[in-house]
Amino acid sequence: NDGSVTASPEDAYDSEYLCPVSIDGQTLALDFDTGSADLWVFSTSLPSSEQKGHTLFDPSKSTNWKALSGYKWNITYGDGSGASGTVGTDVVTVGGTSVSGQAVEIATKVSSAFVSDTANDGLLGLAFSSINTVTPKAQHTFFDTAKSSLSSPVFTADLKHRQLPGTYDFGTIDSSKYTGTITYIDVDTANGFWEFTGSGYAVGSGSFVSSSIDAIADTGTTLIYVPDAVVTAYYKQVSGASYDSSQGGYTFPCSATLPNLTLGIGSYHAVVPGQYINYSPASGSKCFGGVQSDSGIGFSIYGDVFLKSQFVIFDGSSTPRLGFAAK
Numbered sequence: 001n002d003g004s005v006t007a008s009p010e011d012a013y014d015s016e017y018l019c020p021v022s023i024d025g026q027t028l029a030l031d032f033d034t035g036s037a038d039l040w041v042f043s044t045s046l047p048s049s050e051q052k053g054h055t056l057f058d059p060s061k062s063t064n065w066k067a068l069s070g071y072k073w074n075i076t077y078g079d080g081s082g083a084s085g086t087v088g089t090d091v092v093t094v095g096g097t098s099v100s101g102q103a104v105e106i107a108t109k110v111s112s113a114f115v116s117d118t119a120n121d122g123l124l125g126l127a128f129s130s131i132n133t134v135t136p137k138a139q140h141t142f143f144d145t146a147k148s149s150l151s152s153p154v155f156t157a158d159l160k161h162r163q164l165p166g167t168y169d170f171g172t173i174d175s176s177k178y179t180g181t182i183t184y185i186d187v188d189t190a191n192g193f194w195e196f197t198g199s200g201y202a203v204g205s206g207s208f209v210s211s212s213i214d215a216i217a218d219t220g221t222t223l224i225y226v227p228d229a230v231v232t233a234y235y236k237q238v239s240g241a242s243y244d245s246s247q248g249g250y251t252f253p254c255s256a257t258l259p260n261l262t263l264g265i266g267s268y269h270a271v272v273p274g275q276y277i278n279y280s281p282a283s284g285s286k287c288f289g290g291v292q293s294d295s296g297i298g299f300s301i302y303g304d305v306f307l308k309s310q311f312v313i314f315d316g317s318s319t320p321r322l323g324f325a326a327k
């Protein structure tokens, strides 16, 4: 029951990656999010003003739909966006991986950021089920539901830079998708995230700075959010870079040459190409950086800007771990 599904960039800046997911034959484009654990979808139960532009799941058209009476969900993401609604189970298929009895969370309310993100029909959470928001009983993620039917209890992310489709694979590690060896690192599941301790960083050709960085591998977050020491060291090497409070982050002249950012994973040095860190135009001739401060978040987030430079293994075995390889 292994599967592979394309992950297509939503826009020219790789703000998010969307994957086709079939719910009892109704196909929606979902944002696979290793930073949360709810599978929720835009639905016909939303106010019509919030439905516009999205593909809607209609449970009344699903023969395998089973409503969970009295069950509810309510999620708020770190950027302040959120959604809430009711719950049922159905057959969910991702590439070749099909599961029955999967909790599908129907949105009856979504925040404005989701309404305006019309390419996105919901999220498929791939963090640990311990942080699923359904009450009175937390539900399993798609990966947890599928795990026992997979050749091995893993999924991998091979996200691409700029306009290229990548893939999420379930159940196998495709050795044609990476080069060299895989470096594995322990994961602390206490907060429900794929959380690990990074070993440090380097900017461009500069020397590696050893420092412990508490970070999560988060496919649902666009940028890299790291400690101020890293951010300061990075933009010191970018002429014309500065913190722009009106943009809410560091910007720089779009013509700037950006240094690579190396992030240590154990003894492995993961290199994020400088071009990946020119995220998008900000205003005028300034561009917004793909590396920003994690202050106020409580941990660092290695989001898509980082993950798309690597081949990443999310190993859900009894001792969960993360694997990283160059590609």
Ligand SMILES: Cc1nn(C)c(C)c1CC(=O)Nc1ccccn1
Pocket: 033, 035, 036, 077, 078, 079, 080, 081, 220, 221, 297, 301
């Ligand atoms: C935790 C956090 N703080 N801040 C400022 C950001 C941007 C985050 C990450 C975040 O919100 N990710 C997200 C958003 C929507 C859907 C899925 N993931």
